[in-house]
Amino acid sequence: MTAWLRSPLTHLSLAAGLVLVLALAWVSWLTVESGDAALYAELNAKAQVQGEAVRRKVERAFDYGVPAAGLSGLGALHDGLAQDDPHLAFLAITTAEGDILHAAGDAAALGTALGDDGAAARYLVTRLPLSHDGALVLGHDREAVLRPLTDIHLDIATVLVVSLALSFELLLLVITLTVVLPARTAERVLAETAARRYGLTHGQMMRDELGAFLARLNALITCAAGRLGRAPRPLRLPRLIGVRLLAFLFVFAEELARPIMPTFFAEITGGGAADGQVTAGIAMAVHMLVIAIAMPIGSVLYQHVGRLPLYVGGALLATVGLAGTGFFADGLWSLTAWRALSGLGYAATFVACQGVVLDSTGDGDRVQGSAMMVGGIMLADICGPAIGGIIAAHVGAHTTFILGAAVGVVAACAAALLLDRAQEGAEAPPRLTRHTLPAVLGNGRLMALLLLAAVPAKLVLTGFLFFLVPIVLRDADAPAADTGRVIMLYGLAALVAGPILARLTDRLGVTRGAVTAGGLLTAAGLLQLGWAPGMAGLVTAVVALGLAQSLSIPAQLAAALQVADTAVAAHGKGPVLAVLRVIERLGAAAGPLVAAGLAATFGTAGAVWMLGIYAGISSCLLLLVHRQSAVARPA
C-alpha cells in the first residue's frame, strides 16, 4: 500500500487532480461571482418594479389631496402583488421618522424586518421614497427569494463534482491502458521467463519506448522457446478498466433523462394528472420488465454471439429506443414500444459487461472485477441525473433523450476500442435451466430472502426514487436541475458508504443482519417524510435509501448463496445468481406501476408512506424468518 503511495505516477495523479480541482474551482468561482451580481440586480429590479407600481398609485392619491394618514386600500395592493409573488411578506408606508402609518401582509414579519436585532436579516427590505417625506417599504422573505441563488450554487458545486469524477475516470482509463497493464503483462511474462518456461510473450505492444524493449524481449523469448521446441503464446491481460467505462456509458445514456421521465411520459401519454402518472408508470414498468426478461436470454446469446457484437448491438438498440422516445413517441403504445427497445439494449449491454467480468476474473478476484463494473454504473447514477437535470431545463425533454441516444452511439464506438475478444475457457454468465430452476425456487429460505428483501429493495428504488421523487419535486415547482441533484444523492451516498459498509459486514459476518438493517433503514427514511415533508425530508429519504441499499444489496448476494447452500453445492452459483437477478428485476419492473397506482389512489405523500410501510413490514417478516431458521438450525 505504501509503495503505491510513493510511486511517481501516484504523485503525478494527485498533482493532476489538484490542477483539475483548482481549474474547476476557478471556473465555479467566476460563475458565482458574475452570476450572483446579475441575479441580485434582477431581484432588486423586480422588487423595484413592485414598489414602483404601488408608489405611483400612492403618489396619485397624494396628488388628489389625500393625506398620508388617510390612505386606504394598501391591503388590496398587497394582495394583488402577492398573487404573483408569494414571497412578498409585507407592504408598509412609513413617516420620515420611520413610524408605520399603514401596513399590509404579515404584521409579525414587518415588526421583525424593521427591528434592530439580527432577525431583521430574514427579510429583504426595499424602500422607495414618497413625496410626503416618508417611504414605501416592501419586505420579501430573504431565504425564499434567494432560493434561486442557493440552487444555482448547489448546481455549480454539483457540476464541479461531476466534472472531476468524469475527468478522473478518463485519466484512470488512459493510465491503466498505457502504463499499468503493459507493466503487469511484462511482469507475468518475465516471471515465466525467469522460470525458463518461455510460454508467454507480451501481447500488448506499445508504440513507445517501452514497446521497443518489449519487442526485443519477445524476440529473445521466441528464440529461446524455439531452441527448446516450445511455442509461446502472446499474453493479453483483460482490460477490465474498459468495462468500467462501457458500463458507465450505457447507464449514463439512460440516466440523463431520469429526472424528467415521469413528467415527460405523463405529458406524452396525455390524460389528467392522475391518469398521466399511471401511464407514465406503465411505460417505466415495461422498460424494467423487458430488462428482467431479456437478461437471461442475453446470457444465452452471449455464448453464441460474443461480447462485442452483444454490447454494440445493445448500445445501438438503446440508441434507437432513446431517440424514438425523444422524437417519435406520441402516445402510450408508441412510448411503451420505444422504452421496450431501450430496455432490450440495456439488458444486452449489461450482460455483455457482466460476461467480460466473469471471463476475465476468477474466484480470487471476481469481487474486484464486479466492483469495477458496479463503480462505472454508480458513477453514471451520480453524473447522469445531475447533468441531465441541468440540460433538460435548458434544452427540453425531447433533446435530452436525443443526447442520451448520442451517448449510446459513443458507447458502441468505445466498445470497438475497449472490448477484447473472449478468452478461451472463460466462464459463462449464470443461466437457468429446467433442472436447476426447481431446485432454486423450492428453497423456502431463499425465496423468503428474495421476496422480502430483493424485491422490496428494487421496487422501492424504481417506485420511489425513479418515479415518485421527480413527481413530488415537480408538484413543488422545483426545476429539473433540483430533481437531478436529489436523485444524484442516492448514487453518491451508495458510492461513499458502500465500500465501508461492505467491509464492515464482511468483518462482522452479519450478511443477513445487513439485509434486514438495510430494509429497516429504507422504511425509516420513507416514513420520516411524513413528519418532515419538504426538501429536507426528501433529501433525507433519498440519502437513507442510498445508504440502506449499499448495505443490503451486496449482502443479499452473499446471503442468497448462504441460504441456498444445497442448491449451490448441487448446481453451482450460477442458477442462484440468475434467479436473484431475474426476481430483482421483476421487483424493479413492478415499482413504477405500484407507485403510480398508489399515487393515483392516495396521492404522492400517501404513496411514499405506503412504500415505507411495505419496506418495514417486509424487513420485520424477514427478521422473523431469520430467527425461525436460526432456531431450527442451531449453530
Added chain:
Amino acid sequence: MPTTLFVRLAVTMTAVMILAVTLAAYLNQMRFQQTYGAMVEHRLDVILETAYRDLHVGLALGLRPSAMDGLPQTLDRALAISADTMAIHVLDCDGARVATAGRATTGQAGTAPTWQDRLDAPRWTMAQGHMVAVAGRRLTDSLGDCAGVLVVEMSTQAQVAAFDAMADRLWRGGTLSLLLLGPLLGGLALVLRRRRAMIARLDADLAMIAAADGSALAAPHIDPRHALTESEARMVASYTAARQALAIDAGPRP
C-alpha cells in the same frame, strides 16, 4: 507512428482538462441562463399583471377597452413602472390595436407582430428577436368572454449583456486555467525522462544479451524509484531475475 509515453499522457491530461473545464463552464452558463431567464420572465409577469389589474377595474364595470376613457394614461402609468418596458399594447379580440404606450418594436409598417398567433392563448411569454421579451394575456369581461388582449414588450438588453459578460469571463477564465497545465506537464516530462532512461538501459542490456554472452555481464543498475508505477518496479525486478535465463537460452551460441 511511435509516440512517447510523455506525448500520450500530455495529450490525455490536456484533453481531459479542456473537456472538464469546457463541461463545467458550459453547464454553469446554461444553469445561470435558465435561472436568470426565469427571474426576468417573472419581472415581466409582474409588469403584465400590474397593467392587467389597472384595466380590470374598468372591465369589471362592463367597459370594453375601446370605451375606456383614460386608457392611454393607464398604459402610460404601467409603462413607467419599469425603465425596461418598451411598449404596452391593448388589442381587441381580433388582434386590432386599440391603444399603445411606448415604442412598439413589432407590428410596425403594416407587418404583423410575430406574437400575433399567440393571441388565442389565455397567457403566454416569448422571446422576440435577440433582446426583447413579450408577454401577453387575454382580457375577459365579467361574463368571462373575451374583451381584448394585453401585451407587454420588455427589453432584455441587460439580460443579454449579463449572459455575454458571463460567457466571456468563463471562457477567458477557463482558458487561463489551462496555464496550470504548464507545471504539471513539466513535472511529467521530468518523471518520464528518468523512466525513459531506465527503459533505455534495460533495452541496451537486452541488446547485449542478444549480441553477446550477457551472462557474464553484471545486471544494469536501475534505480527502482525511476519506475513510474509499482508494477513497473516489479517488472524491473522480474527482468533482473529473467536476464540470466535469457542469456543462457537466447544468447548467441558459442
